[in-house]
Amino acid sequence: xxxxxxxxxxxxxxxxxxxxxxxxxxxxxxxxxxxxxxxxxxxxxxxxxxxxxxxxxxxxxxxxxxxxxxxxxxxxxxxxxxxxxxxxxxxxxxxxxxxxxxxxxxxxxxxxxxxxxxxxxxxxxxxxxxxxxxxxxxxxxxxxxxxxxxxxxxxxxxxxxxxxxxxxxxxxxxxxxxxxxxxxxxxxxxxxxxxxxxxxxxxxxxxxxxxxxxxxxxxxxxxxxxxxxxxxxxxxxxxxxxxxxxx
Amino acid sequence: xxxxxxxxxxxxxxxxxxxxxxxxxxxxxxxxxxxxxxxxxxxxxxxxxxxxxxxxxxxxxxxxxxxxxxxxxxxxxxxxxxxxxxxxxxxxxxxxxxxxxxxxxxxxxxxxxxxxxxxxxxxxxxxxxxxxxxxxxxxxxxxxxxxxxxxxxxxxxxxxxxxxxxxxxxxxxxxxxxxxxxxxxxxxxxxxxxxxxxxxxxxxxxxxxxxxxxxxxxxxxxxxxxxxxxxxxxxxxxxxxxxxxxxxxxxxxxxxxxxxxxxxxxxxxxxxxxxxxxxxxxxxxxxxxxxxxxxxxxxxxxxxxxxxxxxxxxxxxxxxxxxxxxxxxxxxxxxxxxxxxxxxxxxxxxxxxxxxxxxxxxxxxxxxxxxxxxxxxx
Numbered sequence: 001x002x003x004x005x006x007x008x009x010x011x012x013x014x015x016x017x018x019x020x021x022x023x024x025x026x027x028x029x030x031x032x033x034x035x036x037x038x039x040x041x042x043x044x045x046x047x048x049x050x051x052x053x054x055x056x057x058x059x060x061x062x063x064x065x066x067x068x069x070x071x072x073x074x075x076x077x078x079x080x081x082x083x084x085x086x087x088x089x090x091x092x093x094x095x096x097x098x099x100x101x102x103x104x105x106x107x108x109x110x111x112x113x114x115x116x117x118x119x120x121x122x123x124x125x126x127x128x129x130x131x132x133x134x135x136x137x138x139x140x141x142x143x144x145x146x147x148x149x150x151x152x153x154x155x156x157x158x159x160x161x162x163x164x165x166x167x168x169x170x171x172x173x174x175x176x177x178x179x180x181x182x183x184x185x186x187x188x189x190x191x192x193x194x195x196x197x198x199x200x201x202x203x204x205x206x207x208x209x210x211x212x213x214x215x216x217x218x219x220x221x222x223x224x225x226x227x228x229x230x231x232x233x234x235x236x237x238x239x240x241x242x243x244x245x246x247x
Numbered sequence: 248x249x250x251x252x253x254x255x256x257x258x259x260x261x262x263x264x265x266x267x268x269x270x271x272x273x274x275x276x277x278x279x280x281x282x283x284x285x286x287x288x289x290x291x292x293x294x295x296x297x298x299x300x301x302x303x304x305x306x307x308x309x310x311x312x313x314x315x316x317x318x319x320x321x322x323x324x325x326x327x328x329x330x331x332x333x334x335x336x337x338x339x340x341x342x343x344x345x346x347x348x349x350x351x352x353x354x355x356x357x358x359x360x361x362x363x364x365x366x367x368x369x370x371x372x373x374x375x376x377x378x379x380x381x382x383x384x385x386x387x388x389x390x391x392x393x394x395x396x397x398x399x400x401x402x403x404x405x406x407x408x409x410x411x412x413x414x415x416x417x418x419x420x421x422x423x424x425x426x427x428x429x430x431x432x433x434x435x436x437x438x439x440x441x442x443x444x445x446x447x448x449x450x451x452x453x454x455x456x457x458x459x460x461x462x463x464x465x466x467x468x469x470x471x472x473x474x475x476x477x478x479x480x481x482x483x484x485x486x487x488x489x490x491x492x493x494x495x496x497x498x499x500x501x502x503x504x505x506x507x508x509x510x511x512x513x514x515x516x517x518x519x520x521x522x523x524x525x526x527x528x529x530x531x532x533x534x535x536x537x538x539x540x541x542x543x544x545x546x547x548x549x550x551x552x553x554x555x556x557x558x559x560x561x562x563x564x565x566x567x568x569x570x571x572x573x574x575x576x577x578x579x580x581x582x583x584x585x586x587x588x589x590x591x592x593x594x595x596x597x598x599x600x601x602x603x604x605x606x607x608x609x610x611x612x613x614x615x616x617x618x619x620x621x622x623x624x625x
Contacts, residue, residue, distance in 0.1 A: 003356020007345060014344045077342065085340025085396075088304050089357050090329040243306075 004099030050125030070149030134209025147233035287450035333402030
């Protein structure tokens, strides 16, 4: 499995487009969030620019560096018949998908760490009051995004359409999971619905990890939602993932 | 083990495969492969070779029947089978941006007890291409890379799906040598091919697949022996098949005409050829383009395709079938575009018989040339 991950890492390094989208975009988008955040009435919701920008930045990283990148990886490897060939070998199905996903997941993890350090330095973000929640949020987010990518890949036919099929979840997450606008600032009813989106619990956990405002029940609820989305994705992958192109 | 003490490495019983759209690609295939032999699945495109092999490789579950590889179900008992098998798919399966060495290293990392990467690449003659990206390899080089990967785990059983397609003549010979060397070292090889000479030269035993069923199986010699030998020649102007001596008495079992060309089928080649040549000598006839040949696998293969095209309704004794084939291929397979439209048989028996020469001038023929076939009692 490490051999597969190593090969995927080499391939990631050689794919300039993916590299740009995965590395550059999540580092740039938070800048726009920051300028927007400065115009929001954050203090009332108990937030600071730092606690808005950092969860958003981590969300972008998960969406671009992990989710969208992996949809492309899974679909292109299927088109190249790499997945089919791997399935003739000794690796189990989960090892094949896991090994293929590992480089992107690690990229996302490193990015999240860099973003946390960057926000701390640039936005005077204090040390997190409940770091374990933030760490848990990021880890759950990484696994969930990899699983969601495999689900999306299951419903994507070609590498070309893999440019488009991640869009719905990305747009919905950016708007509804508190990336551009914190849920605290949304109308209550809308916020309740948005809480059910996959990336929302991740954002909540990361933000709560810094603010320390998350009660145990809220934290458990967020963890349960993230785990539920992951479990649902794993089920969908087992049920619908295609290992070779349609004939 | 069978009664002769052979260990069956692959056992396939009444295997069926149905695709999503309901197409039944494999329709009840059964065969066994013994340890240490090279077994070839031969067939035209679409005969069901790859569909069958993929079931043996454990890539899909059969719709019916049973597969055992090394005693295990390759689909449900992957972990027991995979470390002992090597697979070469019909098409690639490599990331195009990796180099040859990177691809082989990746695969070696996924194989237990892999031989050194350099050794596997040297086996297929790719050791000079280690730094080349897969996308820059020729089709033949990719086939050889695929073979190298299949050999990395030193498998007991090797599945090769069209291993030499896209290779030049030299590359093909080299692959054959390699397969023979592997067989001599005890590897069991199951390969598919549509090259008849490949099956004839490599396979210890083979099965000819046609439309998802096994049409013939045995050693190349056995499969060939079931087929008639052939004599082909052209009659000069003014001579007709009816002028030949009584063909049945020469041991000829059937004949076809195509313009001036006559083809005789026989299981007694020497007797038929002698009779024909003695007649020609006496009659002072020069048989141009005379070709006398023993049955070959190619004959067997074409014969099976022909029988399939004729369907089950084989012509009865002594009927002469004139078919106006648009193809003019004179095989007697007879797909008449005119009279037999839709049936794939095209038998305009009436007008064809009138000449008494077996030269059926089939009605509605597109070629304007009478093609006839005569079948004698079997």
